[in-house]
Every structure is written in structure tokens, then in C-alpha cells.
Amino acid sequence: MALPIDEDQQALADSALAFARKTAPTEEVRKDFAMFSGKVTWDAVVRNGFHGMHLPESVGGADCGLPALAVVVEQFGKALFPGPFLSTVLASSVAALAPAGADELLSAFGDGATGALVAEGRLTARAAGEGWVVDGTSDPTLGLSGAERILVRADAADTSGVGLWFWLDADDLAESARVQACEATDPTRTVGRLTLTGHVLAPGRALPGLDPVAVDLLVATLLGAEASGITAWCLETTVDYVRTRHQFGRPVGSFQAVQHKAAHMLIRAETACAAVWDAARAADAGSAQRRLVAAQAALTAAQAGVDQALECITALGGIGFTWEHDAHLYWRRAVAVASVVGTEDSWASRLGEAALGARRDFSFITGDTLPQLRAEVSAVLDTVVALPEDETATEGWAPTRGGDRRALLAEERLTAPHYPAPYGRDAGAVEQAVIAEEFASHGLAQPDTGIAEWVLPTLIAHGSEEQRKRFVDTTLRGELIWCQLFSEPGAGSDLAGLTTKARRVDGGWALNGQKVWNTQAREADWGVCLARTDAEVPKHKGLTYFLIEMSSPGVDVRPLQQATGVWEFNEVFLDEVFVPDDCVVADPGDGWRLAVTTLSNERLKMGTAKFGHGAASTIRELLDSGEHGSTREEVVKVLGRNTARELSVGAMNLKAVLHRLHGTEDATGAATSVQKVFHAIAQREGSDAMIRLLGPRGLVSSEELPYVVDYLGVPAVLIGGGTIEIQLNVIAQRALGLPR
Structure with a gap:
């Protein structure tokens, strides 16, 4: 919940928060809002260098950059730090962007002058000889009342849309430049309006070229x-x-x-x-x-x-x-x-327009990262590309079955490089990013093992040597497809409440029960199944983790048609299905522990997946097609908001990766559940916003107009892998420590 990524940034955050709370305790600020909204804390800010940490060294600053300054601002906000700090660093940060003409202003900020940024309002500037004359009144501006240096933007009077930036010294204020104090919503800070009446800009005060x-x-x-x-x-x-x-x-x-x-x-x-x-x-x-x-x-x-x-x-x-x-x-x-x-609407429009022509780059490596690994992977992929495309497509969501290409990738440990050796390369985040870049540069998609992406880590961690030899490599080669037989009609998210039973028989177990919402069950060769083997112990302890061959006698797979009209899930009936002892993973009664391993991998996968519903790309398609009942402006706003949700997921994912790299990750594992829940909520909100754009076109659902089906498929992400409500319980109890 904080900006710091590494230990140095965290130390800065701790120092900033301690300073803010010591310098301006809220109980003291409450006694005299008027005093604390002014400069009473400013001398301490300057003494500790917080005012200039982002400024150039040439004016006494530390040139720490925007990320470090943002860390301090966040912690000061957490402490409700009063006074002109935020308004000053806003003004001085913008001034530091000026390619020329800001030396005097930056020197003043470096020496400890307070400031304000007047960037919005009805100020206009007209050329007068070699200078400018400015008129108008600004919008209410944070920190303006009492500011010693004021950075101002005015629109050119010729309606060219070009902004003129200039600055004022508080000592310059007179009849042509006046500040009127306003009653502030936030009593810990001042607010004012700037009125300029035929104000002649002093020489050297313009800051041209601000981006x-x-x-x-x-x-x-x-x-x-x-x-x-x-x-x-x-x-x-x-x-x-x-x-x-x-x-x-x-x-x-x-x-x-x-x-x-x-x-x-x-x-x-x-x-x-x-x-x-x-x-x-x-x-x-x-x-x-x-x-x-x-x-x-x-x-x-x-x-x-x-x-x-x-x-x-x-x-x-x-x-x-x-x-x-x-x-x-x-x-x-x-x-x-x-x-x-x-306003939100204006920013939604701006983000929507920006998203029409650009995509966020979440890469965190360069082309020079791990050159030896890059060269090795590139050589393998060169060979792969030279082989014929020989994978066999399957129905629904099931992955393709592999051929020579997949076999080579498995042999070179590139099907799942994050797996431990000998199945993968023990690839960490940086190695995985390099490998992903090489796949992309060769025009290849990284292999998808479907449900096995969550099953294999369980077998690798808890299976016998014979089970690993039998199943892991063959699955990575694309020879086996898996399904997961966990959920039941009467259990739902209460996995420990399942009723499928397994009883001892000669050489193994006989399973009886019903499973539901089983993705890929029609195409699967094998399934992982939880069944109750001991009804006398607490329900979590009486479960066992079985591997079932889906062609076994007694396995009956029945497709389920969803509200979308398609069959992507199944129900599976087990009638005296024999499972030999060598297909029990770990020991009888260990099923719950193993299921947690499987589900944690599933939730991580789902939390990092691309949006399947309400995606920004779908909104762009809708806009291009013209098949909407709304104005272009309304569609662009929805694109902006849907893009914002996707960018949030991408930023959270990358932030979590960098935390792992720096060893500063949250031990509670909250990030995975947070990403999973937000991922589902974002798709629901995004798809809902999309169908509201359709008007009468929402009467039609077809391959050419797939937008209604996009919305009708939303329950899959709201329920799959654990309902949002269950995940909220997990977050509240495990991450926030609330009582059960």
C-alpha cells in the first residue's frame, strides 16, 4: 500500500512519515488551523532538505527524481502534513522542467521560498512589443495565499491554444496582480485566486518551452x-x-x-x-x-x-x-x-484518446539484459521456427496438443521456464521476461498448458518420483491435457465441504460423486480430483488428492451450456471409478494441503491474465466499427476508464514482480488475492459499461456483434477460481488480520 519498492525508498518513506508526525502532530494542528496552514512548519521542511530533494544540485537540491519525491509526498499525505509543502513542490517541479529561463526561480526555491502553481483558470496573455500583458482571474489555487513565488500558465489571446508560462515574485504583487484568499475546504492549507489586470510581464520572467x-x-x-x-x-x-x-x-x-x-x-x-x-x-x-x-x-x-x-x-x-x-x-x-x-470525465476522455494510439510498456528489462541467456533461447527458437507448425487444435478453452515444436521446447526447458530443474530453468522474474521477449521477437506464443499450469506445480512439489516421470514431461510436451475436479453442486466455494467419496478397494480406491464447473473436462486425458476418504475426522483433514484417467470406466462427462450459448464448462459424474494407489498424490488425508497449492497457482495465473471481458481492445473495436448507439465522445470516455482498469492491473503485477526482485514482497501473499478480485471487478465494470453504449444494437448477438456475449460471459470471472466474496474473506482475514 505504499510507493517504495526497495529498502532505500522504504527508509526514505519511514523518515518522511516520522518527520511529518513529529513536526506537525494532528492534535496540535487542530488547535490552530490558520497558523499551521501557513509557514509554521516550513523552516523544519527546509532544514531537513525535503523542499529541494527533487531540484538540481546547482541550486542546492539533491536531484533525487520524481519517484523519490512521490514517496515523500505520499507519506506527508498519510500524516496530513499541513502548510505549503505540496503547493511548493508542485511549482518547483514544474519550474525545473523549463529548458531555459528558470535559474532565478529555481534558486529561490532552492533557498527555501514557498510556491504555488496556477495552471488552470481564465488567464489570457497578449503580445505587447517584446513582452506580454496578462489579464484574468485564476481558479482557486492550492497554497496561493502566502506563496512567495507563483508559477502561472496563461492562454495566448490569439486562441492558438499555446500556453505561456511565467512566474511572479510575491513582492511584485500590486494593483495589476492581486491574490484574494479563499475559505479552504482543507483547513490545513491556504487557497487563493490570482487576478491579473493588464499585468505587464517583467523581463526574464517567461519560461518558454515547457512540455x-x-x-x-x-x-x-x-x-x-x-x-x-x-x-x-x-x-x-x-x-x-x-x-x-x-x-x-x-x-x-x-x-x-x-x-x-x-x-x-x-x-x-x-x-x-x-x-x-x-x-x-x-x-x-x-x-x-x-x-x-x-x-x-x-x-x-x-x-x-x-x-x-x-x-x-x-x-x-x-x-x-x-x-x-x-x-x-x-x-x-x-x-x-x-x-x-x-474532473473525472475530462481525464477519462484524455486517457481514451491516448489509448487509441498507444499501449503501456510494462517491460522492466533492456535488450542487453542477460545476453547469454538471450542468445541461448534465441538459438533454440530459431530451430523451432524452422520446424513445421504441427500442433493440433482442441475445442473450447483447452490448449493445443503438441508436436515436434512443443517437444523441443520441453526438452530445452522453455515450456514452463519458471519450473524447477529438470522441468524448467528455475527462471526468476528477469529470466522469464527475457525469455518472453525472445518468444515475441520470433513471432511465437509461449506454450499454454491450460489447467496443467496449476496442476504440475503440485505434482512437482508433492508427487512421487514415478508420478513426476509419468506426467510432467509428457504434459510439457503437449501430449496430455488436464482438468480439475474440485467443485461440487453442494459445496461450491466451500471446497472442504465436498461429498465425493473414495473407499478402499483391492489395489486402490473406488470414487463416487459429482463434480461441476470443470473446464476442459471433455478434452482432458487426466483430471486431479479431491475426494473424501475419511468421514470421521474434521472435514479439511479427510480429503485425498487423486489423479483420474478421464477414459476410465464410470467417468461420465456432460457439457454445460452457459448463458452465452456455448459449452465451456462440464459436470462430471463418477460411478465406481477405480483409481490405483500409484495415482494418489502424497498420502491419504493430504488432499487439502495439496489443493491449496493448486488453487494458489490458479489464482496467480488468473490474476495476471489479460482481460477477457470489457477489454480496452474490445472498446476500440466497437469504436472502429461504429456499431454503437452512443456518441464518439461517450465511447472514448468508456475506453479511458476501461484502459485505466487494465493499467492498474498491469502496474500491480509489475510492482509485485519488482518487490520479489528486491526481496520486499508482502509475506501475507495479499497481492495475489487483491489482483484476482480487482481483475474480476474490472472486467465486470468494463463489460457493463460497454453494453450501455450499444443502444438498439444490444438486441443482436453474433460473431460480427459479440459485445452482448462479452457481457453474458462475465459470471465466469466472477465465480471461477473462487468467488469474489470468498476472496474478500481471504483478504480481510489473512491480509488485514480481521477476526474470523
Whole structure:
């Protein structure tokens, strides 16, 4: 829930939070909002160098870059740090982007001048001789009242759309340049309006050449970072409260409704943080990439702060709605931050337009990374490409069956390189990324083993040597397809409540029962099945993990037609199905432990998959086809919002990978469940938004107009691999530590 990736960034975050809480404790700020909204804390900020950490060394700064500054802003937001810090670093960061003319202004900021950024309003500039004359009144601006240096943007009066940037010294303010203080929504900071009346720009005050895309990225990142800090405080405050508050003789946090609220708050905090983190790391990226992530941070993080604060207040109940509790101060600040960012609709439109021509690059390696591995993999893939395409297609979601190409990939341990030797290469995140790049550069898709992607890790970890020899290599070669026989009509997500029974017979076991929602069961050669072998012990302990040959007598597979009209799932009836002892994995009674291994791999896979419903690519197709009942502007807004959801998933995934690389990952494993739940919610919201664009075209469902079917397939992602509600329980209890 925080921006730091490595230990150095975490140390910076800890230091910033400790400084903020010591310098401006909220209980002291409450005693005199007016005093703390001014410069009372500023000298301490300057003494500790937080004001200039991002500025060039030539003006006394530390030149730490945007990611480090965002870390500090996030922690100051978490502490509700008052005064001109945020408004000043917004102004000084933008000033530092100027290719020329900013030396005097940057020197002032380096010496500790406070600042404000006036970037929105009805200010116009007209040329007058060799200078400019500016008129108009700005929108309410954060930190303007009391700012010593003011960075201003005005539109050119010739309606060219070109912005003129210039700066004012507070000592310059007179009749032609006045600041009017406003009553601030956030009482810990000042707000003002700038009015310029025929103001003649002093020589040397213009800052030509500022890149508007770079400005947007800076502003959206820093404001988003503060919103991220607010979401973190609200989550922590809520969880602490519901753990200890008792109602009806129980902790409030033990009620499922409260647990789900808290889990959703964690998801909101993670998505906001990931969006800001991705924006901060893009400071040196190309213009198209920066345009994407700036809009993403503005659209995702700012509103998350507002929503999170309100959820916090309602979780706290009446006490949260009183002036005495700090929650409303965070709520007010979140509203103020979102107001500075701008309207959601405008950012949705901007992100939608940006997404029409660009895709986010989530790569974290270069072409020079691991050259020896790259060359070795490239040589193998050269051979693969030279072989004929010989894989055999299957029906539904089942993977293709392999031929010589797949056999070679398995032999070279490239079918599943993340598996341990001798089946894979023990490839970590960097090695996997290099291998993936080589597959892409050769025009090859990486092999898909379907359900086996989740089954094989269980066999490798817990199976016998004979089982591994029999099943792992043959599956990696594409000779075997697997299905999973876990869910039952009466058990659903309560996996331990299953009733399929296995009784001892000569040489093995006889299985009887019914399974349901079994993907690939029609095509599968083998299935992994959980069955109850001991009814006298607690239900989790009486389960055994079996390997069933799907052609065995007594196995009856019946396809299930879904609401989409297609058959992608099945129900499987087991009638006296014989399973020999050598097809029991581990020992009888170990089934629950093994199932957890399988399901954890499944959830990780599903949490990182591309969107199957409501995808941004589908919205682009809809826009190109013209088969919608909405205006282009409405479709572009939906594209923007759906793109934002996809970017959030991508950023969370990459952030989790880098945490693993740096050894700073969360030991609770919350990231997997958070990604899985958000992934499902995002598809539901995205597909729902899409069908609302159709109008009368929603009456038709065909291959040419697949948009309704896209929506009708959403339940698969809401239920598959564990329902959202079960996952919310997991997040609340395991990640947030709420009582069962």
C-alpha cells in the first residue's frame, strides 16, 4: 500500500512519515488551523532538505527524481502534513522542467521560498512589443495565499491554444496582480485566486518551452501520491477500529459485511498506489507513455482518496462523522486534491484518446539484459521456427496438443521456464521476461498448458518420483491435457465441504460423486480430483488428492451450456471409478494441503491474465466499427476508464514482480488475492459499461456483434477460481488480520 519498492525508498518513506508526525502532530494542528496552514512548519521542511530533494544540485537540491519525491509526498499525505509543502513542490517541479529561463526561480526555491502553481483558470496573455500583458482571474489555487513565488500558465489571446508560462515574485504583487484568499475546504492549507489586470510581464520572467505532457505527469503523480497516502491512512484507521470495536458481543471486524468493506478498501489503496507508482517511474519515458500514465494516475488515484475517506467515516460510524475525529480532515483533503486534479470525465476522455494510439510498456528489462541467456533461447527458437507448425487444435478453452515444436521446447526447458530443474530453468522474474521477449521477437506464443499450469506445480512439489516421470514431461510436451475436479453442486466455494467419496478397494480406491464447473473436462486425458476418504475426522483433514484417467470406466462427462450459448464448462459424474494407489498424490488425508497449492497457482495465473471481458481492445473495436448507439465522445470516455482498469492491473503485477526482485514482497501473499478480485471487478465494470453504449444494437448477438456475449460471459470471472466474496474473506482475514 505504499510507493517504495526497495529498502532505500522504504527508509526514505519511514523518515518522511516520522518527520511529518513529529513536526506537525494532528492534535496540535487542530488547535490552530490558520497558523499551521501557513509557514509554521516550513523552516523544519527546509532544514531537513525535503523542499529541494527533487531540484538540481546547482541550486542546492539533491536531484533525487520524481519517484523519490512521490514517496515523500505520499507519506506527508498519510500524516496530513499541513502548510505549503505540496503547493511548493508542485511549482518547483514544474519550474525545473523549463529548458531555459528558470535559474532565478529555481534558486529561490532552492533557498527555501514557498510556491504555488496556477495552471488552470481564465488567464489570457497578449503580445505587447517584446513582452506580454496578462489579464484574468485564476481558479482557486492550492497554497496561493502566502506563496512567495507563483508559477502561472496563461492562454495566448490569439486562441492558438499555446500556453505561456511565467512566474511572479510575491513582492511584485500590486494593483495589476492581486491574490484574494479563499475559505479552504482543507483547513490545513491556504487557497487563493490570482487576478491579473493588464499585468505587464517583467523581463526574464517567461519560461518558454515547457512540455505540457511532462507538466501533466508531474502534477498528476504528486497529487496522486498524496491521495495514495490518504487511502493508506483511511485503511489503517478503519482496520484498527473494527478490530477493537465490539457490537453484539463480537468485534465489528468479524462481521462479513465489515470484512468485505475493509477488503475493498485494501483493493482501492493498492490500485491507487500502483497507478501513482507507474506514473512516477515514467518520468523519463516517451511522450505517448507519459500521456497514458498521467491520465491514469489522475483518473484512478485522486477519486480513490475521496471514496476511501468516505468509506472510513462510515466504517467508524457516528464518531467518524464528528469534528473531533481526524477522518473528516482526510476526507476534506481528499476532496481538495481531487479538485485540483480536475474532473473525472475530462481525464477519462484524455486517457481514451491516448489509448487509441498507444499501449503501456510494462517491460522492466533492456535488450542487453542477460545476453547469454538471450542468445541461448534465441538459438533454440530459431530451430523451432524452422520446424513445421504441427500442433493440433482442441475445442473450447483447452490448449493445443503438441508436436515436434512443443517437444523441443520441453526438452530445452522453455515450456514452463519458471519450473524447477529438470522441468524448467528455475527462471526468476528477469529470466522469464527475457525469455518472453525472445518468444515475441520470433513471432511465437509461449506454450499454454491450460489447467496443467496449476496442476504440475503440485505434482512437482508433492508427487512421487514415478508420478513426476509419468506426467510432467509428457504434459510439457503437449501430449496430455488436464482438468480439475474440485467443485461440487453442494459445496461450491466451500471446497472442504465436498461429498465425493473414495473407499478402499483391492489395489486402490473406488470414487463416487459429482463434480461441476470443470473446464476442459471433455478434452482432458487426466483430471486431479479431491475426494473424501475419511468421514470421521474434521472435514479439511479427510480429503485425498487423486489423479483420474478421464477414459476410465464410470467417468461420465456432460457439457454445460452457459448463458452465452456455448459449452465451456462440464459436470462430471463418477460411478465406481477405480483409481490405483500409484495415482494418489502424497498420502491419504493430504488432499487439502495439496489443493491449496493448486488453487494458489490458479489464482496467480488468473490474476495476471489479460482481460477477457470489457477489454480496452474490445472498446476500440466497437469504436472502429461504429456499431454503437452512443456518441464518439461517450465511447472514448468508456475506453479511458476501461484502459485505466487494465493499467492498474498491469502496474500491480509489475510492482509485485519488482518487490520479489528486491526481496520486499508482502509475506501475507495479499497481492495475489487483491489482483484476482480487482481483475474480476474490472472486467465486470468494463463489460457493463460497454453494453450501455450499444443502444438498439444490444438486441443482436453474433460473431460480427459479440459485445452482448462479452457481457453474458462475465459470471465466469466472477465465480471461477473462487468467488469474489470468498476472496474478500481471504483478504480481510489473512491480509488485514480481521477476526474470523
